[in-house]
Amino acid sequence: MSTATDLDAADPLAHFRERFVGAASDLVYFDGNSLGRPVAATAGRLGTFVEQEWGGRLIRGWDERWMDLPTTLGDDLARICLGAAAGQTAAGDSTTVWLYKLMRAAVDHVARTDPDRTEIVIDTDNFPTDRYVAEGIAAERGLSLRWIEVDTSAGVTPEQLREVVGERTALVVLNHVAYRSAWLADAPELTRIAHDAGALVLWDLCHSAGAVEVELDAWDVDLAVGCSYKYLNGGPGSPAFGYVAERLQDELTQPIQGWMGHADPFLMGPGYTPAAGIRRFISGTPPILGMVAMQAMLELVEQAGIEAIRAKSVALTSYAVELADAALPEVTLASPRDPARRGGHVTLHHDRMREVTARLWQRDVIPDYRDPGGLRIGLSPLSTSFDEVERGIAAVAEAMR
Numbered sequence: 001m002s003t004a005t006d007l008d009a010a011d012p013l014a015h016f017r018e019r020f021v022g023a024a025s026d027l028v029y030f031d032g033n034s035l036g037r038p039v040a041a042t043a044g045r046l047g048t049f050v051e052q053e054w055g056g057r058l059i060r061g062w063d064e065r066w067m068d069l070p071t072t073l074g075d076d077l078a079r080i081c082l083g084a085a086a087g088q089t090a091a092g093d094s095t096t097v098w099l100y101k102l103m104r105a106a107v108d109h110v111a112r113t114d115p116d117r118t119e120i121v122i123d124t125d126n127f128p129t130d131r132y133v134a135e136g137i138a139a140e141r142g143l144s145l146r147w148i149e150v151d152t153s154a155g156v157t158p159e160q161l162r163e164v165v166g167e168r169t170a171l172v173v174l175n176h177v178a179y180r181s182a183w184l185a186d187a188p189e190l191t192r193i194a195h196d197a198g199a200l201v202l203w204d205l206c207h208s209a210g211a212v213e214v215e216l217d218a219w220d221v222d223l224a225v226g227c228s229y230k231y232l233n234g235g236p237g238s239p240a241f242g243y244v245a246e247r248l249q250d251e252l253t254q255p256i257q258g259w260m261g262h263a264d265p266f267l268m269g270p271g272y273t274p275a276a277g278i279r280r281f282i283s284g285t286p287p288i289l290g291m292v293a294m295q296a297m298l299e300l301v302e303q304a305g306i307e308a309i310r311a312k313s314v315a316l317t318s319y320a321v322e323l324a325d326a327a328l329p330e331v332t333l334a335s336p337r338d339p340a341r342r343g344g345h346v347t348l349h350h351d352r353m354r355e356v357t358a359r360l361w362q363r364d365v366i367p368d369y370r371d372p373g374g375l376r377i378g379l380s381p382l383s384t385s386f387d388e389v390e391r392g393i394a395a396v397a398e399a400m401r
């Protein structure tokens with residue numbers, strides 16, 4: 001087995017670590033998949049924004065830059081980490097709100113052309129907010145949910161999806177990387193299966209944006225959403241993003257038609273006319289501060305390149321699995337062993353993991369806990385070193401004893 005020192009010395013992305021707040025301390029951070037560390041440059045950028053742009057330009061800022069920020073930042077996200085051409089992605093809202101807007105738009109669109117398509121297909125281990133929003137929309141529109149039962153240590157397979165989709169399917173809602181197990185879904189194949197059945201597909205990219213390769217255009221994806229506070233280090237509550245394939249934009253009607261999605265917001269006219277293109281999916285005033293906070297990380301992701309980031313992510317999770325196999329014989333791996341099917345975290349299962357997590361937090365080793373018995377080790381590629389992985393797994397072994 002290579003040592004952490006060797007792995008860090010050979011890591012072409014190792015120098016990025018020093019760009020993050022707190023990375024020089026002894027604290028072991030295993031939760032960058034829930035809340036990424038801040039990029040050190042962000043503090044200065046926010047200060048400059050307050051003093052010069054907000055404080056200096058005042059209301060003129062909207063005309064000069066802020067009105068376009070949801071779509072210019074959306075285009076940056078699309079180019080840097082979504083494999084999508086410009087004009088299809090907008091930043092703003094939360095993932096939950098995007099899920100509501102895009103799921104509603106999708107099922108209403110399908111119902112107009114084919115009223116017999118009354119099912120939303122979703123899996124039992126899909127992230128809770130996705131399931132709850134789907135439940136709400138089903139109740140609102142008289143639809144039903146068709147559940148795929150999944151193994152919580154894995155995720156949705158092509159065989160499972162093939163079995164449930166058909167003439168009644170309106171929409172398939174899936175997570176690209178499962179939040180519990182890190183199962184990396186075969187997105188191009190699952191998208192093809194949904195399309196062959198005549199359904200639309202929505203991918204939730206919260207656990208993949210910034211950590212794994214995504215090719216929304218090449219995969220022919222219809223709709224996608226994701227957040228920016230996990231592997232995109234935008235900070236707590238930073239804005240989410242939504243993607244709508246260009247071919248669908250003029251066909252879909254989103255349910256929260258606010259003034260910022262109007263063709264001419266400052267006309268302030270009597271009725272709603274949607275803007276052309278992706279802007280019609282915006283609702284209200286965009287959260288500019290959160291967008292400014294995300295930019296330094298996006299630049300780092302662009303410099304490093306998503307392919308190199310994914311390669312390091314695979315190396316980090318593989319190293320964590322290797323160490324856990326050796327040091328924690330009583331623990332089972334609740335994530336895929338095959339790195340090609342695994343996203344950016346590793347979940348270790350044992351009945352005592354809830355108390356083990358609490359003990360680790362007191363010692364400045366910060367993983368998180370997910371039922372049932374899962375210790376989740378999130379390894380954010382640009383801010384995590386192999387040495388941190390080694391010290392963290394050793395601390396888990398100690399806490400278990």
Ligand SMILES: *Cc1c(COP(=O)(O)O)cnc(C)c1O
Binds near residue numbers: 095179205227
């Ligand atoms: C983190 C996460 C969310 C969070 O949704 P918010 O609206 O940002 O709270 C949604 N879906 C998935 C798959 C997630 O991992």
